[in-house]
Amino acid sequence: MTSPNPDRRSERARQAILEAALELCQQQSFAGLTMEGIAKRAGVGKQTIYRWWPSKAAILLEALMERAVDTLDFPDTGDVVADLRTQMTLVVHAFNDPMFSAYSRGLIAAAQSDPEIAAAVVDTVIKPRVDLCVERLEKAQKSGDLRADLDPQDVVELLYAPLYYRLLLHTRPVTEAQVDTILQLTFTGVAG
Amino acid sequence: MTSPNPDRRSERARQAILEAALELCQQQSFAGLTMEGIAKRAGVGKQTIYRWWPSKAAILLEALMERAVDTLDFPDTGDVVADLRTQMTLVVHAFNDPMFSAYSRGLIAAAQSDPEIAAAVVDTVIKPRVDLCVERLEKAQKSGDLRADLDPQDVVELLYAPLYYRLLLHTRPVTEAQVDTILQLTFTGVAG
Amino acid sequence: MTSPNPDRRSERARQAILEAALELCQQQSFAGLTMEGIAKRAGVGKQTIYRWWPSKAAILLEALMERAVDTLDFPDTGDVVADLRTQMTLVVHAFNDPMFSAYSRGLIAAAQSDPEIAAAVVDTVIKPRVDLCVERLEKAQKSGDLRADLDPQDVVELLYAPLYYRLLLHTRPVTEAQVDTILQLTFTGVAG
Amino acid sequence: MTSPNPDRRSERARQAILEAALELCQQQSFAGLTMEGIAKRAGVGKQTIYRWWPSKAAILLEALMERAVDTLDFPDTGDVVADLRTQMTLVVHAFNDPMFSAYSRGLIAAAQSDPEIAAAVVDTVIKPRVDLCVERLEKAQKSGDLRADLDPQDVVELLYAPLYYRLLLHTRPVTEAQVDTILQLTFTGVAG
DNA sequence: TGATAAGCGAGACGGTACGTCAAGTCTTTGA
DNA sequence: TCAAAGACTTGACGTACCGTCTCGCTTATCA
Structure with missing residues (x-):
């Protein structure tokens, strides 16, 4: 079996495909x-797509990764709650952007029936962002702003999960107010 | 326009369809x-399906609702944390049941591209369970086990969202240990 | 097996069905x-139709028979060619009536795949008319206007077949001029 | 609009479809x-059929045309009646061949509700054969075997129409004897 | 500096499922 | 007790995409 040679790959076709995928996903979900x-x-043969990508989700994922390299840094002002609010607010905005929302929800939906996509989404989208947050939280633990006896990973989940929950379950809109609530409850605790 | 008359509906066909949907979903996702x-x-004409359901997700939802009327009560032992642990553990078990997991993830995936399904899932699955939890939390607020100044809805989200997060994002498995962690962090707070 | 009892048959339903068949056939071929x-x-249950007729062609045939009892007599002026011209011209007019043409062509088409229809068409439509023509031709043989050594049936075929030929094959329109030509050629002979 | 490109057409698929159509038509009418x-x-996708043919009648017509290129010449022995008898007898045999009969009657039936088919049948099947007969008849006119004052087209109709009449109306079987009768009556005339 | 082999666009191919339509049968309800 | 109404199973309809394939046509190395 001869797999395709990446050196000869047409960058023009690749860009056209990514672009077309994004545009069509906006229009039609x-x-x-x-x-x-x-x-x-994209003005491209189907074979050219199948040669380089296994599924439409893979295309979309690559398109997103290529274009949304932004917001991959975590602020560090010394105030961990403020920094989290800043970063989580960015996520809120992203989730409220119809385009980004459509992409994300589509990808996560696709991940439910395709483990490869699931793994790719986690590895390329979720994990890097979680890691940055973990880093920031570890600093907070060192500075005493966060309890040192807990796994930052769990805290990340506690903070971000409610945003995804609303995004995917459509119970209530994802808002900045929600971020405040999450931070307030999480940091202070809910016990009476 | 003449919509079909529910009185003349064949219960035999209805049951066969729900049963078939559940079985096939198990086998093939x-x-x-x-x-x-x-x-x-189901040994049924396609028209009979289209007559009564708008989509396969709607069938699955009805099948689930009809069969899983169980666990719709919330324990009240006086210890709110213990009660939450009990109930959340049930959810963990459900999410780890391959069958239930497949159904749930499929439905939520379908909801991403079909607002009708999204609304139906929330109304028939999520909402009733959230309401029960809210009730229990309100009792806890009265008994002083939960801070009275917060919206129980937000607490429910904080508690359950991480379970859905792992179910849908496949970052880590949903476990009983996770429940403990969530409860511990949430009730005590994460502040240093 | 209990066959339906004709005495209890609803004449109202029967008429409504025949009427509806004719109307719809006009509109949609x-x-x-x-x-x-x-x-x-017709405002009738499907079962009521299936109870009394085996096919839509049978309905149409009955409808036609019931309504088109006209022109079932053959003129006899003493001039056999003139009488044939008169009668054949009636057929030409019928074949040029869009409604009658649609009915006839539909029935004959249906007869190609349904021997029952074929037999019914011949027995109820063709045969009676052929017989009348045969009668007239026999009189002509007695009066010496037609060769006595030939089978009138064959002559009938020779005269009328070209009309059906054009009706069904759509080579040329069925016209009064055609009648003249047929009669001229047939009676005089084509030999040089 | 992009119509399919005939150059890329699969001859294998084309042949398989024509073959399958003929076989199935034999079996099931x-x-x-x-x-x-x-x-x-045919072991073929439905789309491949719809890409190249508008209807099943069109397929059958093409299949027939491809296979039945035979008997497209008209004998000329000098004796026009004998030549006509020869050729008409071929038609009688064809009409008595169950397969050919089924095809023909099916096509003509289809033509009754589809003008495109009607036109195609006339153009590809009827017209070429009529033209050959006309040619032969024109020779006969020159040689004085046929009256010169008449349109050969009309004579062709007079001769062949009775064969079609019996084929389609199923009044009597199409036989060689019928050919003799037709020729006898037509050439001699029926006048007393 | 050709040849030659790869990726490319195009799109036909064998398929699967779609959602619709009508066939003919079966069941319920009303007169 | 029959007819109306219409839900039922069946199966063909014609369409949309799937993923594979085969064409010529660039195009970019290497002999």
């Missing part, structure tokens, strides 16, 4: 996205 | 579920 | 005619 | 022929 549609919109 | 497959397995 | 459409238009 | 059945039998 992830579920309405088709390989055929992407190929046509 | 939600994404592999097809209207055609359900019809064949 | 025979091929577009459906049992469902007839039932709906 | 034209009315029982389905696109789905043809596709399955």
Whole structure:
């Protein structure tokens, strides 16, 4: 079996495909996205897509990674709660951006029936951001702003999970106020 | 326009369809579920399915609701943390049941591209369970076991969101240990 | 097996069905005619149709027979060619009537795949008319206007077949001029 | 609009489809022929059929044309009646061949509700054969075997129409004897 | 500096499932 | 007790995409 040679790959085609995938996903949501549609919109043969990507989710993931390299740094003002609020607010804004929201929800939906996608999403999207947050929380532990006896990973989950919960379950909108509530409850504790 | 008359509906067909949907979803996951497959397995015409349900997700939802009317009560031993642990552990078990996990993840995935499904899932699955938890938490507020100045809804989210987070994002397995961690962090607070 | 009792048959339903069949056939041609459409238009249960007729062609045939009892007599002026011209011209007019043409062509088409229909069409439509023509031709043989050594049946075929030929094959329109030509050629002979 | 490119057409698929159509039409008559059945039998996707043919009648017509290129010449022995008898006898045999009969009657039936088919049948099947007969008749006119004052087209109709009449109306079988009768009556005339 | 082999666009191919339509049967309800 | 109403199973319809394949056509190394 001869796998394709990346050196000869057409960058033009690659960009056109990523671009087409993003545009079509905006217009028709992830579920309405088709390989055929992407190929046509990109002016590309279907084979060219199948040669380099295993699924439409993989395309979208790559498109997102390529374009959304932003916000990959975590502020450190010394005030950990303020820094978390800053960063979580960015997430709130992203989740409220119709385009980003469509992409994210589509990808997570796809991940439910495709372990490869699930792994890729975690590795390329979730993990790096979680790690940055963990780093910041470890600093907070050293500075005494966060209890030292707990796993920062768990705290990250506690803080961010409610945002995903609302994004995916559509119970209530994801808002900045929610961030305040989460931080308030988490840091102070809910015990009477 | 003449919509179908529910009085004349065949209960036999309805049950066969729900049963077939559940069985096929187990075998092939939600994404592999097809209207055609359900019809064949149930020994039913496709038209009969389309007459009564708008989508495969709607079928699955009804099947689940009909069969899983269980665990709809919240314990009240006086110890709110213990009661939450009991109930959350049930959820952990459900999320670890391959069948239930497949159903849930499939439904939530479907909800991402179908607002009707999203609303139905929230109304019939999420909301009733959240309400029960809210009730229990309100009692806890009266008994002084939970801070009275906060919205129980927010606490429910804080507690359960991390379970959904792991279920849907596949970062780590959903475990009983996680429940302990969540309860510990949430009630005590994470501040240093 | 209990066959339906004709005495209890609803004449109202029967008439409504025949009427509906004719109307719908006009609007949508025979091929577009459906049992469902007839039932709906007639305000009748489908079962009522299936109880009394085996096919839509049978309905149409009965409808035609009931309404088109006209022109079932053959003129006899003493001039056999003139009489034939008169009668054949009636057929030409019928074949040029869009409604009658649609009915006829539909029935004959249906007869190609349903021997029952074929037999019924011949027995109730073709045969009686052929017989009348045969009678007239026999008189002509007695009066010496037609060769006595030939089978009138064959002559009838020779005269009328070209009209059906054009009706069904759509090579040329069926016209009064055609009648003249047929009569001229047939009576005089084509030999040089 | 992008119509399919005939250069890339698969001859294998084309042949398989034509073959399957002929075989199935033999087994189940034209009315029982389905696109789905043809596709399955031919081992072909339905789309491949719809890409190249508008209807099952069109397939059958092409299949017939491809296989039945035979008998497209008209004998000329100098004796026009004998030549006509020869050629008409071929038609009688064809009409008595169950397979050919099924095909023909099916096509003509289809033509009654589809003008495109009607036109195609006339153009590809009827017209070429009529033209050959006309040619022969024109020679006969020159040689004085046929009256010169008449349109050969009309004579062709007079001769062949009775064969079609019996084929389609099923009044009597199409036989060689019928050919003799037709020729006898037509050439001698029926006048007393 | 050709040849030659790869990726490319295009799109036909065998398939699967879609959602609709009508067929003919079966069941319930009302007159 | 029959007819209306219409839900039922069945199966073909014609369409949309799937993922594979085969064409010529660039295009970019290497002999």
